[in-house]
Amino acid sequence: MHVMIDLCVVPIGVGTSVSREVAECQRIIEAAGLASQLHPYGTVIEGDWDAVMAVVKRCHERLHELGVPRVFTTLKAGTRTDRVQHMQDKVDSVLEKLK
16 A cells, blocks of 8 residues: 655654754665655655555664664654555645646
């Protein structure tokens, strides 16, 4: 099943800046070969359900390996049965309506 998620991984107990940990998760997403788009408060990822959820799990595992004592994640997930929709399709649909 194709899924699109908006993922926000928050490492807790590492100080004010979390860009090092976010970059580590981005490396994991890129290594998985999934379509993704980083934004200021998370990352949109799309692909096969199992592959996408494996990335979420791997982000948690990796941050703990790096010594992060707690990881809090928010995740929004969307699936469709009528067609496969990509993240750019959703943006393009809104932009078209703004014309």
